[in-house]
Amino acid sequence: MKKVLMKGNEAISEAAIQAGCKFFFGYPITPQNEIPAYMAKHLPKAGGRYTQAESEIAAINMVYGAAGCGARVMTSSSSPGMSLKQEGISYLAGAQLPCVIVNIMRSGPGLGGILPAQSDYFQAVKGGGHGDYNLIVYAPSTVQEAVTLTMEAFDVADLYLTPVMILGDGILGQVMEPVEFIPPKKRKLPKKTWATTGNDGSRPNNLINSLYIEADVLYERTLAQYKKYDLIKEKETRYELYNTADAEVIIAAYGSTARIVKSVIDGLLEEGIRIGLIRPITVWPFPYTIFEEYASSDKVKKFLTIEMSMGQMIEDVKLGVNGKKPVDFFGRTGGKIPTYDEIKGKVIEVIREVTA
Amino acid sequence: MKTVFEKTKGLTDKTFHYCPGCTHGIVHRLVAESLVELNVLDKAIGVAPVGCSVFAYEYFNCDMQQASHGRAPAVATGIKRVLPDSIVFTYQGDGDLASIGSAEIMHAAARGENITVIYVNNAIFGMTGGQMAPTTLIGQVTTTSPNGRDPLTDGYPINMSEMLAQLIGSTYIERVSITNVKNVKHAKKAIKKAFENQINNKGFSMIEILSTCPTNWGMTPLDSLKWLDEKMQSVFPLGVFKEVK
Numbered sequence: 001m002k003k004v005l006m007k008g009n010e011a012i013s014e015a016a017i018q019a020g021c022k023f024f025f026g027y028p029i030t031p032q033n034e035i036p037a038y039m040a041k042h043l044p045k046a047g048g049r050y051t052q053a054e055s056e057i058a059a060i061n062m063v064y065g066a067a068g069c070g071a072r073v074m075t076s077s078s079s080p081g082m083s084l085k086q087e088g089i090s091y092l093a094g095a096q097l098p099c100v101i102v103n104i105m106r107s108g109p110g111l112g113g114i115l116p117a118q119s120d121y122f123q124a125v126k127g128g129g130h131g132d133y134n135l136i137v138y139a140p141s142t143v144q145e146a147v148t149l150t151m152e153a154f155d156v157a158d159l160y161l162t163p164v165m166i167l168g169d170g171i172l173g174q175v176m177e178p179v180e181f182i183p184p185k186k187r188k189l190p191k192k193t194w195a196t197t198g199n200d201g202s203r204p205n206n207l208i209n210s211l212y213i214e215a216d217v218l219y220e221r222t223l224a225q226y227k228k229y230d231l232i233k234e235k236e237t238r239y240e241l242y243n244t245a246d247a248e249v250i251i252a253a254y255g256s257t258a259r260i261v262k263s264v265i266d267g268l269l270e271e272g273i274r275i276g277l278i279r280p281i282t283v284w285p286f287p288y289t290i291f292e293e294y295a296s297s298d299k300v301k302k303f304l305t306i307e308m309s310m311g312q313m314i315e316d317v318k319l320g321v322n323g324k325k326p327v328d329f330f331g332r333t334g335g336k337i338p339t340y341d342e343i344k345g346k347v348i349e350v351i352r353e354v355t356a
Numbered sequence: 357m358k359t360v361f362e363k364t365k366g367l368t369d370k371t372f373h374y375c376p377g378c379t380h381g382i383v384h385r386l387v388a389e390s391l392v393e394l395n396v397l398d399k400a401i402g403v404a405p406v407g408c409s410v411f412a413y414e415y416f417n418c419d420m421q422q423a424s425h426g427r428a429p430a431v432a433t434g435i436k437r438v439l440p441d442s443i444v445f446t447y448q449g450d451g452d453l454a455s456i457g458s459a460e461i462m463h464a465a466a467r468g469e470n471i472t473v474i475y476v477n478n479a480i481f482g483m484t485g486g487q488m489a490p491t492t493l494i495g496q497v498t499t500t501s502p503n504g505r506d507p508l509t510d511g512y513p514i515n516m517s518e519m520l521a522q523l524i525g526s527t528y529i530e531r532v533s534i535t536n537v538k539n540v541k542h543a544k545k546a547i548k549k550a551f552e553n554q555i556n557n558k559g560f561s562m563i564e565i566l567s568t569c570p571t572n573w574g575m576t577p578l579d580s581l582k583w584l585d586e587k588m589q590s591v592f593p594l595g596v597f598k599e600v601k
Contacts, residue, residue, distance in 0.1 A: 058430040
């Protein structure tokens with residue numbers, strides 16, 4: 001298929017449709033409005049159905065009902081709306097239902113602002129809702145990567161029976177880039193024999209549920225869930241290494257921020273200065289091991305985490321680095337996007353410290 | 357010997373956890389019998405709420421989903437959108453439907469979702485030990501209205517059936533009770549009709565069933581029935597509030 005120029009939000013929507021998403025439950029909030037609009041227009045043509053919910057709470061619970069029937073289903077929102085969805089996400093995780101949830105992050109807390117931010121990292125990877133659970137969280141950096149990961153997210157959700165989140169930011173949602181829709185590598189997916197479709201008089205009743213009143217039962221079920229999470233950590237952890245060989249300073253950045261960082265890295269390389277980037281693609285599971293590996297290298301002197309937040313992913317970077325090297329931070333938040341010059345200035349400051 | 361009554365196949369053999377004198381058991385039976393008599397049990401998908409009937413999924417002999425508090429109509433919407441030929445019902449109490457879930461029920465009705473809602477109103481939060489509900493009567497004593505519900509601080513009871521009947525999207529709204537054989541028989545008819553409407557793609561139907569809670573009302577089962585007939589019915593009158601033919 002040839003490349004087409006698309007806005008991030010629309011490309012994510014098209015990717016979902018091509019991945020077999022048949023049901024979408026939406027509610028308006030900036031800067032993700034192109035997703036429900038695209039789904040409303042194009043999903044029916046693909047044999048699916050768009051439903052506008054009365055709230056983000058209703059939307060995520062509609063996702064629960066639809067996912068419980070075995071359909072490929074998606075919802076999207078932005079930060080304040082994602083807060084409202086957290087209860088439903090906890091139920092989806094508890095009931096082990098596959099679905100895809102898109103968060104095109106804006107700034108917070110509260111109503112915050114509508115400009116890009118990465119300050120929902122904690123909410124996305126450290127739980128968000130109540131109880132012991134995790135989501136698989138993809139943090140695409142380009143529109144093409146958003147397409148690829150969205151298409152794969154449906155398979156991954158069906159494989160592990162878990163909600164999967166696409167964690168983008170307002171830049172990714174609004175930017176236009178050329179993209180190609182290439183189906184992901186086929187995975188062997190289990191049949192959804194657990195789905196509530198009516199027992200047809202031919203099988204035992206199916207139940208979608210997260211209530212286990214006996215402590216022993218819930219304990220065992222949670223342990224099984226965490227065994228699954230171990231498998232996800234082993235099989236699905238992803239990151240990109242950029243220019244890390246021989247680098248004394250390693251930057252950690254994800255999503256749109258990582259793209260600005262890459263430009264700075266390229267610019268400094270032209271000046272003969274070598275710094276590297278570890279870019280987590282899955283922020284859950286987080287690629288701790290690669291950070292530990294680089295932290296253990298004599299060559300690496302310091303890490304620098306750069307985020308559009310006051311410092312959230314830095315806590316995971318520190319867990320990976322495990323005290324072996326210092327971890328510095330640079331952040332812009334409230335809808336302010338860190339500029340090339342700001343990041344370059346901070347990087348040069350860190351390099352001076354390291355070489356001093 | 358001639359069999360005059362049998363437990364319906366629409367219910368499992370699981371023993372109800374409900375308190376003595378509670379009328380949930382009757383309502384469960386009426387719903388289950390209706391599904392069997394209409395021959396749709398095998399394509400029924402029920403949605404259990406949070407509240408006393410949270411374990412409804414163990415009693416109805418069909419596929420079930422357990423929803424978060426108040427969101428059963430949204431969950432049912434998701435199910436019905438995926439499987440429009442299935443028979444989808446929610447079973448909700450007044451805490452679930454009239455309090456935390458008031459938005460979800462309102463919009464499911466407004467969308468004209470082709471589902472059946474069984475709304476059991478006993479004027480109190482039962483499962484959590486008898487707190488004031490939006491449906492609690494003025495003067496009614498609960499753990500959170502120890503001196504009786506005072507309209508100055510606690511407001512007034514919500515009449516969900518009357519409200520939902522105002523929406524263009526609703527098809528059939530009736531309030532019934534189960535305090536005597538005649539009422540039970542009539543309640544069964546209403547519930548069955550609510551399912552028939554769904555089978556015939558007529559849209560949103562809700563049956564509100566006035567129900568007793570002897571445990572949290574602090575009355576005997578018989579006194580509870582009497583209180584329902586005399587006190588509850590004066591605030592929540594029985595009748596058909598909407599029927600689109």
